[in-house]
Amino acid sequence: MIRVLLVDDQPLVRTGVRSLLERDGDIGVVAEAADGRRALVEIDRFRPEVVLLDLQMPAMDGLGVLRELERRRVDTSGRRHVDTRVVVLTTFGEDENVFAALRLGAAGFLLKDAGPRELRKAVRTVAAGDALLSPGVTRSVIERLAGSEPAPEAAARLEGxxxxxxxxxxxxxxGMTNQEIGAELHLSPATARTHVGRLLAKLGVRDRVGLVVLAYESGIVRAGGS
Known part of the structure; x- marks a missing residue:
């Protein structure tokens, strides 16, 4: 059973998402929270594998939750939540905050009008340790927000x-998969996966979402280009 925490300030949204998630029996909503402060309490209490997190909330917003989780990950004296992965629930009206959420370690994002199968697949994907990347949507968001000028500090991280x-x-x-990368570079998917793993280790990035963000911030990929 995949344990999920729902965090949204609208009760009807939480009720609807819970109903969709629990339909197949392998996903269970262990708790709900209407604001970020309560979300942190429930994360401590239930240690969910996946948090579905709204960004616009009272008391503490979704970015505040992500900042606190990131602080706990790097603060070895505090309680650690490295097994809790966050999927941001969003609309395109919140694009700027989505990009900030990805930079703060969110495993991906899902539009609130996603269908039932897409929602359940997203939870399973993230619970399995993979990043949630919908290439078209992710690239659309990041291109709009990353800016056209590379960040010097991001570019410096690529020197090695x-x-x-x-x-x-x-x-x-x-937004390419390992199979697509292999085909593009005439490599096997396994070799492409090895290269991606080395990038994660060398760059100190948690998952593919972090690599996508860094690719744009460093100028390896330019908005509107390749």
């Missing part, structure tokens, strides 16, 4: 990469 690793990072940034 090989030429091949830079190529792979660029393709990850464009």
């Amino acid at each position: 990469l090989t030429g091949r690793e830079r190529e792979v990072l660029g393709l990850v940034g464009r």
